[in-house]
Amino acid sequence: MKHWYTADTHFGHDNIIKHCARPFESASHMDAVLLENLVSKVGPQDTLWIVGDFAFGPKAKDRKWLSNLFSRLPGAEKHLIVGNHDGEATQALPWTSVTHLTEVADGAGAPSVLCHYPMITWHKARKGALQLFGHVHDQWMGSRNAVNVGVDVWGYVPVTIRDIHQRAKTLPVNKHWDDVERNADFF
Template structure:
């Protein structure tokens, strides 16, 4: 069983296409491509984490439409970390969990998922990564906090190994030492 991460799918959201420069003709084209990409990698026994902004726009106010999109997602477990565009109806879908922030054990590491990039989090000093979305293609992240959004991962979900590889190539957050100074008591 593998664990997959993605963010900012924005199913049904026409305006996200020009906003983020997505290469799709319409929201329905985008929705189909995102679901097809998920099925290319996420196996029926896998776990899928949506790190915020599952769906948005007029379609996201239609529970039947949301259930139809949700029903096409691959994986045995599906989890939502709530983003700023995840309304009440999206949160009411039959997710295995819905949270604002969570810690996920993956490959022996406990990492923190939050839709919004954070400056520090539980376990950060011990190498825990923060996996976020929200910023679309504006920022890949830093050495210890990585954007899992579809806009920076070729519209595909990714594994922790993918995230760790990218993290090693990213710069150290320039504010890291402002909030995580080592003390003599450590």
């Protein structure tokens, strides 16, 4: 069983194509490609983490459309980390869990902290815990210890913790890290 991470899918959202220069003809084309990419990676026994902004726009308020979309998601478990565009209808889907922030033990080392929004610090940050986020689309890849898992910076495919760790090594140290973590041991 593997854990897969993604964010900012924005299923059903026509305007995100223009806003983020996504290479799709329409929202339905984008939705089909995103679903195909999920199915090509996430196995039937795997766990899928949507780190916010699952769907947006008028379709995201249509419970029947959302239910059909959700039923096509692969994986044994599907978790939602609530993003700013995840309304009541999205949160009401039969997710394994719905939360604003969580920790996921996925491999050796400290658990990863998942939140839709990039944070400046988090639990066990000084002990090697990565923060996985979305929200900023293609505006920021992240830093050495906080990685954007959004579709716009990963070629529209979900990623594993191994992929995330590899990318983290290539990213710069957050320039504000010492501002917030210098005396963290005293708190």
